[in-house]
Amino acid sequence: MLRRYRAFTISIVLGLALIGLAYAWLGATKAASTLLSGLTLGALYFLLAAGLSLIFGLMDVLNFAHGTLFMIGAYMGYSAFGNPRLLLNTLPLFLMFLAGATVGTEAGRPVRAWGQAARRRLSTAASGNDARQTLKATLARLPFPYLFALLSIGVALWGLWGFPLNRLVAFEATATGGAIPTAEAQDPLPVMGARLAQMALAGLLLGLAVVREGTQRRAGTGAALAVVVALIGALTLVARDPLEGFLLALPVDLRFLLALIVGAATGALLGALIERTLIRPFYGNPITQIVLTLGLMFMGTELVRAVWGREGHPPMTVPSPFAQSCRSENLLAWLTQQCSSISVLGRAFPTYRLFIILFGLLILTGIGLLLRYSRLGMIIRAGVQDREMVEALGINVRRVFTWVFALGSALAGIGGVIAAPFVGVYPEMGSIFQLQAFIAVVIGGMGSYPGTAVGAFLLGLARALGDTIVTSGISLPWLEEALKASPAVARASTVLIMAIVLLVRPAGIFGRKE
Amino acid sequence: MANRYLLEVQDIHTFIGQFHILQGVSLAVPEGSITAVLGRNGAGKTTTLKSILGLTPPRQGRVVFGGQEIQGQPAYEIAAMGVGYVPEHRAIFTGLSVAENLRIAERQRGDLERRADFIFGLFPDLKRLYRLPGGHLSGGQQQMLAIARALVPDNRLLLIDEPSEGLAPILIQQLIEAIRRLSEQVTVVLVEQNFRMASQLAEWYVIIDDGRSVCNGRMAELLRDEETVRRYLGATV
Numbered sequence: 001m002l003r004r005y006r007a008f009t010i011s012i013v014l015g016l017a018l019i020g021l022a023y024a025w026l027g028a029t030k031a032a033s034t035l036l037s038g039l040t041l042g043a044l045y046f047l048l049a050a051g052l053s054l055i056f057g058l059m060d061v062l063n064f065a066h067g068t069l070f071m072i073g074a075y076m077g078y079s080a081f082g083n084p085r086l087l088l089n090t091l092p093l094f095l096m097f098l099a100g101a102t103v104g105t106e107a108g109r110p111v112r113a114w115g116q117a118a119r120r121r122l123s124t125a126a127s128g129n130d131a132r133q134t135l136k137a138t139l140a141r142l143p144f145p146y147l148f149a150l151l152s153i154g155v156a157l158w159g160l161w162g163f164p165l166n167r168l169v170a171f172e173a174t175a176t177g178g179a180i181p182t183a184e185a186q187d188p189l190p191v192m193g194a195r196l197a198q199m200a201l202a203g204l205l206l207g208l209a210v211v212r213e214g215t216q217r218r219a220g221t222g223a224a225l226a227v228v229v230a231l232i233g234a235l236t237l238v239a240r241d242p243l244e245g246f247l248l249a250l251p252v253d254l255r256f257l258l259a260l261i262v263g264a265a266t267g268a269l270l271g272a273l274i275e276r277t278l279i280r281p282f283y284g285n286p287i288t289q290i291v292l293t294l295g296l297m298f299m300g301t302e303l304v305r306a307v308w309g310r311e312g313h314p315p316m317t318v319p320s321p322f323a324q325s326c327r328s329e330n331l332l333a334w335l336t337q338q339c340s341s342i343s344v345l346g347r348a349f350p351t352y353r354l355f356i357i358l359f360g361l362l363i364l365t366g367i368g369l370l371l372r373y374s375r376l377g378m379i380i381r382a383g384v385q386d387r388e389m390v391e392a393l394g395i396n397v398r399r400v401f402t403w404v405f406a407l408g409s410a411l412a413g414i415g416g417v418i419a420a421p422f423v424g425v426y427p428e429m430g431s432i433f434q435l436q437a438f439i440a441v442v443i444g445g446m447g448s449y450p451g452t453a454v455g456a457f458l459l460g461l462a463r464a465l466g467d468t469i470v471t472s473g474i475s476l477p478w479l480e481e482a483l484k485a486s487p488a489v490a491r492a493s494t495v496l497i498m499a500i501v502l503l504v505r506p507a508g509i510f511g512r513k514e
Numbered sequence: 515m516a517n518r519y520l521l522e523v524q525d526i527h528t529f530i531g532q533f534h535i536l537q538g539v540s541l542a543v544p545e546g547s548i549t550a551v552l553g554r555n556g557a558g559k560t561t562t563l564k565s566i567l568g569l570t571p572p573r574q575g576r577v578v579f580g581g582q583e584i585q586g587q588p589a590y591e592i593a594a595m596g597v598g599y600v601p602e603h604r605a606i607f608t609g610l611s612v613a614e615n616l617r618i619a620e621r622q623r624g625d626l627e628r629r630a631d632f633i634f635g636l637f638p639d640l641k642r643l644y645r646l647p648g649g650h651l652s653g654g655q656q657q658m659l660a661i662a663r664a665l666v667p668d669n670r671l672l673l674i675d676e677p678s679e680g681l682a683p684i685l686i687q688q689l690i691e692a693i694r695r696l697s698e699q700v701t702v703v704l705v706e707q708n709f710r711m712a713s714q715l716a717e718w719y720v721i722i723d724d725g726r727s728v729c730n731g732r733m734a735e736l737l738r739d740e741e742t743v744r745r746y747l748g749a750t751v
Contacts, residue, residue, distance in 0.1 A: 391590045
């Protein structure tokens with residue numbers, strides 16, 4: 001009880017102190033826009049920090065690739081918004097792979113049973129000369145799942161060989177408005193057809209490799225699902241040119257929504273994939289996890305550089321309610337005028353940033369409600385305290401881990417897309433935002449959800465204050481000119497507030513004493 | 515003959531890290547009774563329960579539950595077959611309310627409603643505390659919540675670890691009464707340091723010493739065998 005109130009009190013005191021400082025140094029007008037900038041940054045930090053905190057709280061995993069997912073989400077959303085060609089050419093490949101894998105896991109049980117029977121026959125067959133005997137014995141001992149997995153990777157690489165990714169992402173090749181000038185940027189349909197077949201085969205092999213005894217769907221549902229998925233993939237491919245025209249002709253707002261969905265889906269899929277393949281074998285082994293996720297961070301960043309180029313892209317077009325080049329006097333006026341900026345105590349402030357704040361608060365509330373009232377949320381809260389006991393209640397904690405990883409990563413991906421109209425997209429945005437998100441999680445108290453929210457917004461305020469001090473300086477009564485700090489102060493501001501918080505509460509504001 | 519036992523553990527060996535904790539534990543639990551697992555501190559009683567549930571999977575040996583071999587299966591699947599676990603130190607979820615602590619144990623929607631009369635009949639206090647966070651409960655109330663939680667789904671077997679630890683004598687009496695009543699509906703394996711409590715409740719016993727099961731039989735016979743009690747439990751009858 002006491003701890004909780006104390007944590008809230010400290011948060012409020014710190015927030016008020018920052019606002020007070022801003023007011024004293026900058027005056028009401030500048031302080032107000034600094035405050036709003038701070039909330040904007042805070043909302044973005046929160047979108048990243050929420051996933052970090054959930055993943056750390058439940059699984060004790062420090063995911064250094066989280067910022068990379070934010071960045072990749074931003075790039076995927078950006079591409080879906082301005083150049084859907086990338087999506088239309090890669091989605092069929094992915095869907096085919098998925099369809100193949102579904103069939104593979106379904107067919108895997110009879111295949112495996114048949115294989116085991118064959119293996120027994122081979123190892124018991126006593127006839128024939130020595131060489132044949134040895135061959136049979138060797139055959140019987142081959143590690144087929146691993147062979148299938150290796151084959152799958154081989155076939156997938158073969159299928160993707162020469163896939164013109166960097167031509168597909170070239171924005172210059174596509175003009176907004178629906179024209180598709182350079183058809184040669186895409187592989188011709190027959191080549192893509194071959195790639196589809198190869199991806200389906202790769203998926204099938206992987207499905208055969210990972211099939212496990214235990215819970216299975218009713219026979220047939222998997223096959224039906226696979227057919228539907230494969231059909232969607234094939235149709236998307238065949239109709240890629242009209243679809244591209246259609247998507248580009250859509251209103252900006254719908255394309256923005258599409259970008260958000262693509263960003264979230266990319267994050268969720270990559271997150272789930274990383275958890276299942278790379279994190280799962282190393283639970284309880286933090287050093288390995290850190291090295292792995294750090295490696296993923298570097299790989300992901302370099303991959304994005306290789307595909308999309310070293311240079312970033314300018315901020316994405318904002319949705320129409322924030323696009324008119326004018327300044328609204330207040331929120332009510334903005335509703336009808338839809339201006340790109342709004343007057344805050346006489347100073348212009350971009351309305352899209354207000355949208356970022358609102359979006360951050362919506363996600364904050366949404367996840368909060370999920371944690372508080374849903375069964376998944378209950379399991380997460382229980383799992384943060386005692387994973388073993390949750391498992392002992394008959395709950396598949398590992399599956400919950402995958403879901404939480406996917407959820408956190410989806411938040412990162414959607415955060416990247418939301419940030420894109422504000423900061424643009426560039427390969428380093430991942431590590432830059434991730435650092436701040438980590439600080440937010442530490443300030444709030446590792447793994448505490450309200451703590452993470454408070455930490456993110458406090459950090460945003462501190463950073464915005466630091467930025468303002470650097471750009472316009474502090475006006476003090478006894479000085480003629482405003483006192484401007486060196487640019488390093490802006491970056492130092494977030495570390496400074498972390499130092500202050502950790503001095504007062506070493507476990508973070510909402511942290512539990514260990 | 516084999517069907518007489520709900521649970522059979524045959525010569526299991528369990529390692530924790532590099533330590534060979536269980537070096538051959540066997541026990542058989544008849545359906546519809548209470549079996550006490552006795553032994554000194556550190557003898558391997560808790561590890562035996564965890565090995566049955568799959569939290570520390572045995573490296574060797576067999577665990578047969580309801581006629582099915584379950585060793586090596588993930589703990590959540592073993593639990594879902596109908597094994598409830600009440601760990602030592604009352605591992606309830608302190609951040610969750612009493613209601614949530616019970617609700618999370620549901621395997622099907624509505625489990626809690628169906629079992630509510632039985633559970634609140636055993637532990638009337640929990641009804642009063644229903645909305646409170648688990649962390650606000652006293653030690654005895656937390657123990658009752660931990661047992662109640664294991665009763666929410668239709669479990670056939672309850673593994674209860676040291677329920678009397680750290681409780682006042684009057685609470686222990688209540689606890690004995692509750693366990694006796696719930697054992698009319700579900701088979702119980704009870705790990706207990708408090709020999710007096712165990713001897714009042716259990717019909718069968720098994721003694722574990724230094725990671726091995728050394729003897730077993732009817733509790734009534736053990737109570738006549740002062741020598742064994744003194745030797746393995748350091749207690750007097």
